[in-house]
Amino acid sequence: MKISDHESNMQIIKDVSSNFTSTFCGDMFSFALGLMLLHATGMSISFGLSMIIMPIVTLVGLVPIGNLVDTYKHKQILMISLAIRIIALFIYAVTIERFVGTGKLIPTVIFLIINYASVNVSNSGYMASVHELVNTGHIQKLNSLSQSAASFASTFSPIVAAALYVLVGFEWFVIFQLFAHVIALLILSTMHFHYSKSIQPESTIIKESQFGKFKVGINYLMSHHFLRYLISVALFLNFIFAVTNVGLPFIVVQHLHLGNVTLGLLNSADALGMLIGNLIISVSPELRRLARILAVTMVTMAIGISGVGFLLLVNPSKLLVQSAGSLMLFAVGLSLAFMNTPFGIYMQKTVPAEIMGRVSSTEMSLNMMSIPLGTVFYSFIFQRFPNGMVFVLSGVVMVSFTLLTMPKFIHMQMPDQDGVVEESRQ
Structure with missing residues (x-):
């Protein structure tokens, strides 16, 4: 059954609202959780606990999660997964004190x-499940608006959380998070998933070994x-972008003593660039020249990034860093939106639905592992060369x-409405 444009638009509204x-609320909860642990334990690891646990859980769950998603109906998986999160959070709330x-x-661990x-x-x-929610013509709109909602939330949630934590304490953030999960579950229950008729019977799939099934995606x-090249680019960028995650706080606050406000403005400019970029994509015609866009x-x-480096090299004034640095990082965030969202669209239009769980699980796990590697590398570098x-x-x-890797793929285009990958002849 073909998904109509009207139904696709309704599904997008529900998805963006839920996201x-x-x-x-999730970002506010994470911020409040870090503060609560910091006050209770006095340990610097309080805000870094998630960054340690997340890659380990992702790596351990690589094979079973990919197979699980490709074996059972996606709506059931999503609802059960969210219900488990609600139960776990409720138990945590009543036991943490x-x-x-x-x-x-x-x-907490x-x-x-x-x-x-x-x-x-x-x-x-x-x-x-994206293909089960909207038609092919609305995949770009769904991805860009969902990313916009996430960027907006990530930009402003720490500000709201910092103000509210002083007024209401950690307990209310647990309530906010539970409320958000319940709302998301209710919205999910109203969404219609159009399952493909090509899905294999569960009894046939389960007879295969876990690694045998996962090997199909590999x-x-x-x-x-x-696609392999795009994932390599994502790994490379996650590694390289640790230069801003590690370097900006260290150089701006610790080395140049330009203050937390300056750091906050620079981070907000980056997030604002991503928000604006995704909004532009949501109202743009269908992206076609994928490789050229990525280049x-x-x-x-x-x-x-180099411009920020030159700026920090010349012993600039606080105002110059806040203004020129923010413009440069806004451009970085804007570009990052045109990197991340088209990549997600390409995967959803290219990878067969029956193996998407295994492919996406592999991609997310690889990306998750590259982040801590970049963090360790740049932490080591900045300790010795703080400039x-x-x-x-x-x-x-x-x-x-x-320049070394992109020319080979420069003619690649986004798949058309029928999922056919084309090459540009111009």
Whole structure:
């Protein structure tokens, strides 16, 4: 059954509403959780606990989650996953006060393991179910608006959380998060999933081994050269972008003493660029020249990162960093939107629905592992070379990577409405 444009638009409204509510309350909860643990334990790991647990859970769940998503109906998986998150959060809420000091880390670690396992299932399930929610012509709109909602929530949720934490305390953030999960579950229950008739019977699929089923997705990735290249680009960018995550706080606050406000403005400019970029994509005609878009965005990001590096090298004034730096990072965020969203669209239009769970699970796991590697690498570099030249050289590496690898794929285009991948002849 073909999904109509009207139904696709209604599904998009529901998805964006759910995504915004969940992301906004989720980010506030994470911020409040870090503050609560910091006050209770006095340990610096309080805000970094999630970054340690998330990659481990993602790696452990790589095979079973991919197989799970490709075996059962996606709506059932998403609803059960969200219900588990609600139950885990409720149990955490009623037990956390029974622990004191560093003891609070015990229930928190257990909760985060369950929570991130559920989030990974939901993320892979969502990626695999896009074709069941909207028609092909609305995939770009769905992805860009969902990313816009997430960017908006991520930009403003820490500000709201910081103000509210002083007034209401951690308990209310748990209530906000429970409320968001319940709202998301109710919205999900009203969404119509149009399942493909080509789905294999569960009894047939389950007879295969876990690794045997997962190997099908790996084989697809190995045979699809451009998709494999796109995932390599994503890994490279996640690694390189640690230069801003690690370097900006260290150089701006610790080395140049330009203050937390300056750092906040720079981070907000980056997030605002992503928000504006995704809004532009949502109202743009269907993106076609995929490889050329990616090449331009990578060079733009490299110039922006190098520009920030040069700016930090010249002992600038606070006002100059706040204004010029914000413009450069806005351009980086804008370009990043034109990198991330088209990549997601390409995967959803290219990868067969019956193996999307395994492919997306592999892609997310690889990306998750590259982030801590980049963080460790740049932490080591900035400890020894605390200046903007690290940003400049990172930008040069990005340009070099693009010029060396992109020409082979420069004619690749976004698949058409029927999922056919084309090459540009111009």
